[in-house]
Amino acid sequence: MTAIITPATTRALFAIGTEAAAKRVVDLLNESFDDGQAAIAAFERPDGRWDISVHFAEPPVEDAIRELVALASDEEVARSIVFDTVEAKDWVAESLEGLAPVRAGRFIVHGQHDRDKVPPNKLGIEIEAALAFGTGHHGTTRGCLLFLDYVLRSKSPKRVLDLGSGTGVLAIAAAKALKRRVLATDIDPVCAVVARENARLNGVGNLVESVCATGFASPAFGEKAPFDLVLANILANPLRQMATQMAAHLAPSAHIILSGLLPHQAMSVIAAYRARNITLLRHQQIEGWSSLLMQRAG
Known part of the structure; x- marks a missing residue:
């Protein structure tokens, strides 16, 4: 199987209370980035809250991302955002392991x-x-x-x-x-x-x-x-x-x-x-x- 190595990316992770709130944040983030600049996903958790993850093609300005999220939700959610780095790896091999x-x-x-x-x-x-x-x-x-x-x-x-x-x-x-x-x-x-x-x-x-x-x-x-x-x-x-x-x-x-x-x-x-x-x-x-x-x- 051919190895598919994805480059390292910066990721933002945070949780939000309701589906409507998650949709507002996702919609605003989608409007704020051109195609290929960011990949945004939202998933409902068993407790009813929503996890949102954003993968960036280039390292973002973290304060700017927090401001965007605060506009669509509130300051508490914006402060809770965690930024980390997803290292380059062969995701095909990783997924099959x-x-x-x-x-x-x-x-x-x-x-x-x-x-x-x-x-x-x-x-x-x-x-x-x-x-x-x-x-x-x-x-x-x-x-x-x-x-x-x-x-x-x-x-x-x-x-x-x-x-x-x-x-x-x-x-x-x-x-x-x-x-x-x-x-x-x-x-x-x-x-x-x-x-x-x-x-x-x-x-x-x-x-x-x-x-x-x-x-x-x-x-x-x-x-x-x-x-x-x-x-x-x-x-x-x-x-x-x-x-x-x-x-x-x-x-x-x-x-x-x-x-x-x-x-x-x-x-x-x-x-x-x-x-x-x-x-x-x-x-x-x-x-x-x-x-x-x-x-x-x-």
Whole structure:
């Protein structure tokens, strides 16, 4: 494997109280830097607070960053910012070090280095951790795979959608198990390319149709619907917002597997879908994340 060495970067780390506050800070920081100058990420913690990290291409003026954050939040948050240096390293090697194969029912997600460890009675899904989010090692992905295995014990859905496909793990798993075509969509064009390439590497390039699509208004959904099975490993807010459109694209008795939820978010997502005649069958938590198996009324 070719080494990919990233240069050392300066990083700013801080926490903030609410999603709205995190969004204000992220929006202001995004507006303040040109493309390539800074990479900004925000993640919700189990306690409801948000962690924000900013990686800078060049060392920033720390006081200026604190002033920006204070404008969007307050002086206390600005003073709490910690700046450090992320040393240059081979992130591909770092990500694979100690990354054991993950078992989820009949599926085993593994990297190239563990290809020979897949038993003949299991379905191996080869994904390199460096490509994009969704290696199978995240609790949300594993939860989806376990529910997929559960559904396929008694059902053989004909029309399958992997919504928010990332690296394509779920689409590849469904295609391998069913030996049928699966639609994989993501709003990120890079993810769509990665999923397409991963499907090819896993021998199901002819079965996984990977496209970049934003929302159910895309023609890709109308052409393939109604779906008998939808896998959506996204986040709570978009899952709630798309409940009505999701329901409109489901076949009677269709199953949907939803993940990317923190435990305290699960009930609001369940309620949004129950209002569309989609009921909860199973709910599981893995590594602090909730996954839901639901079914539309027949």
